[in-house]
Amino acid sequence: MEYKITVRDFLALGLGLAFISVGIDHFNSPCWYEPIVPSILPNPTFWVLASGFFEALFGLLLIIPRTRAWASVGMAWMLVVLYWANFNMWYNDIPLSGKTYDDIWHVRRLVIQIVLILGVTWIGQVTPFKGREKLHDSLDIFQGRITSSGFQTGDRIVVGAWNSSPFGTFTDIMWAKPDGTRVLIAPTQEIADYVTAMYSFDEVILEDIVSREEGRSLSVKCKSMDLQFSWKKGFAIPFKRSLLFIATVELFFARLIFSTRTYGLTRNNRQEWYAIDRVSNLSYASANIDGEDIGEMTPMNQPCKFGFSEAPKKPASCEVRTHIL
Template sequence: MATPPRPRRPTRDLRFAGRIAGFGTTSGTRVVLGLWESSPFGRFADAMIEDARGHRILFAPTDEVAAFIAATYAFDEVRVLPVTRRRIEGGLALDATALSVRLRVGPVSPLGRVLRSVPPRLATHPAWLRLIDPVARTFQPGVHTAGSAGGGRREFYGVTVARTIVWAEARLDGTDLGAFAPLDPPVRFGFASAPRQPHLVDVVTTIREPV
């Protein structure tokens, strides 16, 4: 007698809509910024840093946000402190007491023009992102659109617009992190990295978690 299939565990989808910026520096440090306009935690910004030794730091604005992100990704250090972002001429700035980032944004990239050809509703749907993940990781090493996250979660990255970052600078604990450079090697916070070529992307991140 055939064994009946196990019932699927119920899940819920948590949706984060905003922008992600990623770039590297000549010191070997890589910087990834999350600039969220809407989320289960409201509007907020966060920063993830990995240095040349592989030490990973999360900067988050509240204990609640820090706990959720740290349960989804992997860090060696978590700092909870005010994280503010603002527009500056030609780009944006982020400050988190010990961390200061400035970046200048260029035009929509060739990747961005390809992404624009996909209707946003499709481009951010988990089923589509699961389907195209093999293509994404082939053309952009380290990049994934779907994968496993911490706490039994699944995660989906749906990018709708991609612009190049043409310049950036960052200081951490009073130290200049070096000149602007590609994001290389890929970061190791989770299953996916930002692209090697520095980008600012409009993204909807869906986190599917068991309930």
């Protein structure tokens, strides 16, 4: 059977050779890399040489089609782990060859790391769904939008507006009061039972909830609340990711950048994955609770403690696909 050379083959060759070169350089010039090894690790030279070995090894395996998929997974994990050294350099302002770098440089370096991780997983074809996840028929899948904001009174509100779910189209509201009381507002008892089995609440309110999304705005109304949100264009993640990727690589960067989690266990020990398709910062939020205005939007400075993950500290609206097993 004739083998057709693809774009992935060319990229695998180029990236593989680059990693082999960098790996060899770790052996030729270990002193250059040693300053950024986190101080908690003993014997920096060992870790520099070890990272160089794996960079060269995974680079070689990435070039070979038969080992490419495994190499891309290993390389993605390696890039996640190795960023610890880069972050250490950033956080502690460590100079290399006597030169320090500003925050913009380090942000660019982080972006490069993310692009590399996405690139190697794309090359190995482990990032996109291959048709459907193997567990697809066992998953409860919710597709819609999660919008969250804090307010001047200390109230924190998280709205899930679901276009598609096992319960059809519906909206629910999670509300953390200033005193820490956690309230769920749900449209039906069935939905309330489902949500409270997975998340922690001190009070449950059943009310009809009407939500309407127009452009980049969302209005949510029920007997207890009148909510209005608007958001900026934000940025999209233009491809699907496997649940494994979401639970590992994406989880790491979600915690690092947004202080959130994209994977975890629910209260009733079910696995849950958040596949974020677009992240947008809010430009406006208002809330009336029982007829009283609770002030302007603020960051989510205190945790809500509904479940294993918290909403982003900065008020945001995210297009999301939630998978529950």
